[in-house]
Amino acid sequence: MWKGRFSQDTSSLVQQFGESISYDWRLFPHDIAGSIAHARAQKNAGLLSGEEFSQIESGLLDIKADIVSGNFEFKASLEDIHMNIEAELTRRIGPAGAKLHTARSRNDQVATDTRLYCRTEIDGLLLETTSLQLALLDRADQYAATVIPGYTHLQRGQPVTAGHHFLAYVEMLERDKSRLTDCRKRLNISPLGSGALAGSTINLDRRAIAAELGFDGVTHNSMDAIADRDYIAELLFAISLCGAHLSRLSEDLILWCTAEFAFASLSDAHTTGSSLMPQKKNPDVCELTRGKTGRLVGNLMNLLATLKGLPLTYNRDLQEDKPPLFDSVDTLRLILAVNTEMIAAMELNGEKCRAAAADPLLLATDLADYLVNKGIPFRHAHELVGKAVAAAIATGTPLDQLDLAAIDPAYGPDARQVFSLERALKARSNPGSPSIENVRAEISRWHALLRP
Numbered sequence: 001m002w003k004g005r006f007s008q009d010t011s012s013l014v015q016q017f018g019e020s021i022s023y024d025w026r027l028f029p030h031d032i033a034g035s036i037a038h039a040r041a042q043k044n045a046g047l048l049s050g051e052e053f054s055q056i057e058s059g060l061l062d063i064k065a066d067i068v069s070g071n072f073e074f075k076a077s078l079e080d081i082h083m084n085i086e087a088e089l090t091r092r093i094g095p096a097g098a099k100l101h102t103a104r105s106r107n108d109q110v111a112t113d114t115r116l117y118c119r120t121e122i123d124g125l126l127l128e129t130t131s132l133q134l135a136l137l138d139r140a141d142q143y144a145a146t147v148i149p150g151y152t153h154l155q156r157g158q159p160v161t162a163g164h165h166f167l168a169y170v171e172m173l174e175r176d177k178s179r180l181t182d183c184r185k186r187l188n189i190s191p192l193g194s195g196a197l198a199g200s201t202i203n204l205d206r207r208a209i210a211a212e213l214g215f216d217g218v219t220h221n222s223m224d225a226i227a228d229r230d231y232i233a234e235l236l237f238a239i240s241l242c243g244a245h246l247s248r249l250s251e252d253l254i255l256w257c258t259a260e261f262a263f264a265s266l267s268d269a270h271t272t273g274s275s276l277m278p279q280k281k282n283p284d285v286c287e288l289t290r291g292k293t294g295r296l297v298g299n300l301m302n303l304l305a306t307l308k309g310l311p312l313t314y315n316r317d318l319q320e321d322k323p324p325l326f327d328s329v330d331t332l333r334l335i336l337a338v339n340t341e342m343i344a345a346m347e348l349n350g351e352k353c354r355a356a357a358a359d360p361l362l363l364a365t366d367l368a369d370y371l372v373n374k375g376i377p378f379r380h381a382h383e384l385v386g387k388a389v390a391a392a393i394a395t396g397t398p399l400d401q402l403d404l405a406a407i408d409p410a411y412g413p414d415a416r417q418v419f420s421l422e423r424a425l426k427a428r429s430n431p432g433s434p435s436i437e438n439v440r441a442e443i444s445r446w447h448a449l450l451r452p
């Protein structure tokens with residue numbers, strides 16, 4: 001298709017090195033939609049007759065049907081999806097096919113296709129992220145009143161509920177969705193008409209093409225439009241961060257499923273055994289979510305490294321944007337689906353959670369707050385409670401059994417009341433804190449938002 005000035009055939013190694021059809025074939029629905037919109041604009045500009053346009057449109061739709069049903073042979077000699085489709089169209093319909101590339105370049109074509117691909121995939125990712133949020137919300141509902149220790153430094157800190165813990169991930173996923181939505185908004189403008197880099201001397205109605213493809217407008221600078229891959233970098237970042245969130249959830253679940261914690265168990269359908277140790281039930285889904293997140297981050301770095309050295313406008317390096325893009329989208333979609341299933345089937349062990357939450361040391365901060373309410377400055381209260389904790393450890397007496405008044409007269413006879421988990425949670429009633437009432441209100445808020 002570009003052989004006019006060449007007298008030698010392309011080396012077969014160069015063909016193998018330069019082809020992208022082995023992966024960019026996936027862009028075919030978008031490539032065909034873009035070509036139909038482009039052809040319609042050609043017809044409206046008088047460049048194609050009505051008959052020629054109909055031939056092109058039905059030819060492209062036939063090719064699409066053949067690709068979908070597996071009856072299309074992609075050729076590496078035709079490099080990429082754009083040339084594979086155009087060559088086959090011309091083979092099928094003759095001269096009208098040869099007019100399609102008027103006022104267009106593969107450079108604005110590929111930029112259009114990848115924007116459309118990203119837009120479609122973002123819509124899928126948004127739905128799948130909501131499904132995972134709903135699975136987490138159901139667990140939050142089920143375990144709204146199950147008290148567990150909250151951790152910092154992986155050391156027991158203060159009491160929370162499992163519902164509050166699950167809702168933390170619902171929050172993260174909501175931010176992931178807002179990043180995806182934001183990225184979608186920014187990418188949804190049409191680069192078609194930017195040509196190879198400098199537009200075209202043949203003016204087609206860019207706005208009409210954009211409207212047909214569901215874009216909100218057209219790009220304003222042909223050079224930027226051809227060179228721009230920001231939308232892919234943004235999407236890969238949004239995907240990486242979502243992966244990082246789910247990797248953290250995985251880490252929580254891996255810990256919770258250990259014999260040492262034993263807060264949670266995953267279903268048989270979402271765990272694997274060991275070929276050697278018969279007792280094992282391994283949280284592979286969690287480990288693979290954590291592991292695959294490394295790939296998501298790698299794909300983002302891959303693209304940024306490709307972009308950073310490129311002069312304007314198109315450089316063939318840009319063809320390397322698609323493997324990381326496709327891999328990240330596919331990987332996150334699978335992560336979301338499998339985690340949704342796994343979370344829907346997981347269970348908490350109420351007894352183990354209760355036993356861990358019964359540790360009176362979880363309420364050491366509450367004891368300091370008690371002293372603050374008696375008028376003692378917090379720093380001093382902190383030190384007094386620290387001494388009580390040291391005494392508890394030294395004498396092997398649980399903190400709630402100590403004779404606190406003997407340690408300091410600031411402790412009144414009511415100090416013991418601090419050691420009620422029910423009271424401790426009830427007191428955490430400020431917005432954002434984990435009182436059971438708050439968690440229930442948050443669950444209702446999320447239900448209204450996610451299941452309107």
Ligand code: ARG
Pocket residue numbers: 020024079080081106107110314316318319320
């Ligand atoms: N397959 C190419 C890519 O993905 C399409 C654009 C090719 N443009 C060119 N001038 N060789 O980037």
